[in-house]
Amino acid sequence: MEQLTEFIYAIDDFMWGSWMTILILVTGILLSVRFHFRYQRSVAFNFRNTFAKIRSKGEGEGTISGFKAACTALANTVGTGNISGVATAIVSGGPGALIWMWISAFFGMSTKACEIIIGQRYREHYKESMNEYVCDRSFVLKNAFGWKRGAVVLAGFCFLFGPWTCSVQTEAVTSSISEAFGIPSIVTVILIGVTCLVTIWGGLPRISSVMSKAVPVMAVLYIIMGLGVLVIHVQEIPAVISLIVKSAFSPTAAVGGFAGATVRDAIQYGVARGIYSNDAGTGYGMIAHASAVTDHPVRQSLWGWGEVCLDTFIICAVTAFTIIITGAYYTSDATSGALTTIAFTNAYGPVGGKMTAIAIAVFAWTTIIGMYYTCEKSVNYAFGDTEANRKIRPFYMIYYMIPCVVLYNIEADILWAFTDILSALYVLITIFIIAARHKEIFRLFDDFWKRYLPAKERGENPPYVTFDCRENVKSTNE
Template sequence: MTEFLYAIDDFMWGSWMTALILIVGIVLSIRFGFRYQRKIIFNFKNTFGKIRSGNEGEGTISGFRAACTALANTVGTGNISGVATAIVSGGPGALVWMWISAFFGMSTKACEIIIGQRYREHYKESMNEYVCDRSFVLKNAFGWKKGAVVLAVFCFLFGPWTCSVQTEAVSSSMSEAFGIPSFVSVAIIGITCLVTIWGGLKRISSVMSKAVPVMAVLYILMGLGVLILNFSQIPAVIALVFKSAFSPTAAVGGFAGATVRDALQYGVARGIYSNDAGTGYGMIAHASAKTDHPVRQSLWGWGEVCLDTFIICAVTAFTIIITGSYYTSDATSGALTTIAFTKAYGNIGGKLTAIAIAVFAWTTIIGMYYTCEKSVNYAFGDTKTNKKMMPVYMIYYMIPCVILYKLEADVLWAFTDILSAVYVLITIFIIVARHKEIFRLFDDFWKRYIPAKEKGENPEFVTFDCRE
């Protein structure tokens, strides 16, 4: 079974998939004039700069809370455990390919958010919430109702299984740092996650808007400390990272070496799992946001990808490489990152990392629940049955998290990679098929809406509710 999963994983994330992802990101970036990459000041002012000023337009929660719900998916163990497995399998050069895919992935992520806002529905009867996911788009944009139902069932049945990588990372890191039995760590994660998701979107977004930023800042500070303590090694590490991205990495110690293909494959795969650019999760989390124009909400995609991959993933990778943990230890996943910070700071470093992994995993499991819930919402519609199914699905969702964590980390990541690849293919198809509508809204925002705002005019909000 393990070999079978590895074979599928290798095929799904082969050269054709990485090429497809990069090409789509490059083409979109060119079409957008690299606005998501170069309009940094504008992007910042219209996202983080408006956290306290409220939001105009229709929606369920603020743009910031929607972004934090999305960040709960992205800023998680993918930044810690995923980066560790990428370096172990693809070598230090995997980090460069993470950065490259993230740079162009900003445009892909923006498209997801625009689509989520464009094809969302307002569920008034069962939950009073704006909702969207891939199934809603298949129905509202293409009229494929039967295919949308099949996809929804697939997502809410198998989506929870990907969270096993979260609980595996927690159990391995907590065992490494504190000697806590795995079942204890998993039980605590399971109970606290269930209590949080029981409160619905508003509780989830409220908790995420507090927990995600605080934990992200603390983890970044830990990583910066490692760089400061080992400042003289930074030039050599940067040289190694870029050299390994474009030439084979020799075997060192317990590290078996890696080819350029390995670096590319694992860098792109883990990068996408970490920042979600191209997976379709962006359209789900941002569909509920209050905004005056879909493209304004899409600016949050820049912040998510930048914080996730260019900063947090880099912190993990540099720590693992500077300490040499990837070739002096046989560990992988969260345990490897814990060992790296232990080498940097002593026992306190390992303990703080284990806590960070636990919090990141906790927020990711909660954020992922919200995305899976939308598939349930689609399958049962805006009915009383939908409302009744929520508690049942919450219980089902937590079962794989607290049972499958005992599997080997590589097996769990292989399964997660396969599901991610399926989501990526569906999302890229949607983006390509609806590119004219995406570009129409993009051009409307930059050529009509923003110029009108700058002139002091009050153009009407551009909002959508496909059901109406």
């Protein structure tokens, strides 16, 4: 077991070495420049076309509203990565890891937008087995490149190993619940398993409906908790900011339970945990947003801006500041969700720890459900729009839950290392797809800003730009 652990750590270190960090950052930078930083600077426009229209189903073709699709995506992004993931990043990379989370997220807005555009462009409408618009990396390999055999292999890999990444969710929940309430881990795991299974059993309609209610409410409550900590320790904020910035660009000395970190550690863990937290570059965006009702793929891509902002610039920052400003970073040798729980306990007393444990539990619960939806798309591809696809899904739901309820007691660092490895593989595939189909992405981007949107603003009614690759035709003309 010790040799296996060392092997996993070695692969993790290689996959998230300097070359991966450079690849992710350079990809985001180049895309942002090509997009003229539209996703970063057009804040008012982005808001008007996303959060300001959460009650609108939208125009065009699709299965669920753009808001529900975004909440399904946010179920993946706003999760324990924001709480336990940030904690492990700070423990391993120092406070400066937060800066590198922000840097990768800033440019990652453009990367995530590309994922969403690709998902809308190469999606298929499964009419027989589920009446749903679907897409993932396998659909793109087939519809964009014609690589049917490679797509099947990728689909098999994703639906077999994807569920194993959820073990980090249950580990975070059990550790924090145990820390705050003293409830046995087995009880927590059983409760998570049963409630998640009941929810995913209802398919996309139930998943999207639950996510559109649970994710926003829990995110707001957690942010309020974090802001309360900042208010209590307002005089210490300048010193914390100084520490975070300094640690991002110079080695961090060992203090308390922290062993110290190099700048390379700060970059590596900041980018890796940032990617896991906001999914900018992993390809999950193309899966969750493919089902959205929209009149143009680029309009739906604006939701990527909101997801990254809420996830990394706000919620991750709340966690990092709380861990540092309450002294948990200096005094505790805990990691993962337990460290964040201790931080809020230091701020609010026992009630703070209990509130954090509940937040972690809800975030993990929504992430497990959101991850199921992304894994299920690989099953959908493998079995096609057939009766077999409809029949196999209940069995896959059970298989999906097994790692969640079995691997919760493995050491957190090992679980995160395994999750990092899978995330790195997804990133490589996604960046390849973006690079290979960049001309089509840029064509759609330019079409929206130079033709479609100006026509709408003039009061015209240009045809919707929507796609269904199963029909092998675009549902509207150019």
